[in-house]
Amino acid sequence: MKPVSNLSQVPFVDGELYFVPLGGSGEIGMNLNVYQCDGQFLLVDVGITFGDDSTPPGIDVICPDVSALRSVREQIVGIVITHAHEDHVGALHYLWNQLKAPVYCTPFTASVARRKLGEAGLLDQVPLHEVLPGSHLQLGCFDLEWVTLTHSIPEPNALVIQTAGRCVFHTGDWKLDPHPLQGDHYDDRRLLALGESGVEFVVGDSTNATVEGWSGSEAECHKALLEVIAKQPNRVAVTCFSSNTARLASLGDVAHETGRRVTVLGRSLFNYLQTAKSTGYLKNFPELVPTEDLDYLPRSEQLILATGSQGEPRAAMARLAKGEHQDLLLEPDDTVVFSSKVIPGNEKKLDRLYDLLSQKKVHVVTEKEAPIHVSGHPCRDELRWMYRALRPKHVIPVHGEERHMAAHAELASELGIGSARVVNGDVLHLAASGATMIAKVATGRLGLSGSSLVPLNHRALTERRALADGGLMTLTVVLDQKARLVTEPQIQFVGVPAGEIDPESLQSDLQYAVEELLSELNSRTLQSDDALRNELQREVGTLVRRWLGVKPKQLVNVIRL
Structure with missing residues (x-):
């Protein structure tokens, strides 16, 4: 199915509920989830992830690409943050100018968000509303309830989302800690009561779905x-x-x-x-x-x-x-x-x-030598407890890589619960019969480069990786009106070791090779800057790779007098 570029192109039907993850499904981190009903959009979490060895050099922070939301920005009724971890709130100050919707979260999360917004100069611009744990709130057509769970940070909340006759339990990050050292205990009475009243869908944390037992206290x-x-x-x-x-x-x-x-x-x-x-x-x-x-x-x-x-x-x-x-x-x-x-x-x-x-x-x-760390996410026995309490009809695993979400779906099946697999960009219709994908929307990742958010596949970042891998070679040729060399070709290397080759000899040999190449090219190539650059890059790059074993990024300057 070919992705559409924005959510206004999706054939939503009034009176129906839809779920669209734009980040956090098929990966751990960078959570951003969208619910749609009757032309209105509710966003749950706006998080970041961090760069690793696979990301371009200098990119430490990565945000979800929210281009798909631009065409429906005026229809966003709110952004709800489930808790204050970076992968749930960390992108708010980076992306708010593209979203410009009111933000709702509990007091601890609001305090973290205010600090981030203040540092970004946005505090006076963002309508930030505090909601107490256990509260109810109506945002457009969405009836919301905050349900207290436990995690490794104060005030982690699940959301009960009711609209269009559907009831969704969106877990956020959670575990069942019988002895939390900070914050409230999880609200088991409310969880059991929700199971009595009827939960149709759980959109749930898959992080530890491959791990048997309990996460520990x-x-x-x-x-x-x-x-x-x-x-x-x-x-x-x-x-x-x-x-x-x-x-x-x-x-x-x-x-x-x-x-x-x-x-x-x-x-x-x-x-x-x-x-x-x-x-x-x-x-x-x-x-x-x-x-x-x-x-x-x-x-x-x-x-x-x-x-x-x-x-x-x-x-x-x-x-x-x-x-x-x-x-x-x-x-x-x-x-x-x-x-x-x-x-x-x-x-x-x-x-x-x-x-x-x-x-x-x-x-x-480390935790290999002593049990000095416990996870903040549910293992399989905790998932079993939750599903026996809530008794959902369907589970949609999120917040995990493919293997985590697959294990989560397998566990749901073990309990006789239907499941739907989802990855970023899938548009799911949540109906009484289950979740069905009706469309795909384009998604992506934006890396923070200085103060700018840049797609990770942007040419500049691709070039940056090439520079890190092979270094840089610059070649400058100065030609007169008849395309003859005015001076010797100027060649410089940055970040390219010469190895056992004498640098002066290398320089001399390359200059000679450039001069020979120029003497052999036809006049049409010599008179075209683009064609001349391509020939120089190809020939000189081949020689450098043969002599040094590397192929640096090349910058060829053609100057005509």
């Missing part, structure tokens, strides 16, 4: 962290996801229990910590020790919380591992604890980080 993680940190004789540095406020609560308690003082390294970690405190969470978190006071503290009393749990090269932990952090140097027999899971694609970066730390004789502890 943050209380268990706290116990493991206490055991690990209590027996360390020197400085301990812990890195985790900055937005994991449940983990921050555990680490704050561990600091009290082990007599250590806490210092935070990394802006995002500090921001989430301050946001949690300002909204009534982390009330007992220890007072922070400024970095300039660390020299006055014995190493045995220091607990450092650092950003960079995924090996991000500019984060605090990477700079500590390289010995390049301006405020702290790790020393032999210090300990670094990675209290996080490894996101697929980051294995190599983290292995390099572990090696750098080991070279400094720093002890490294």
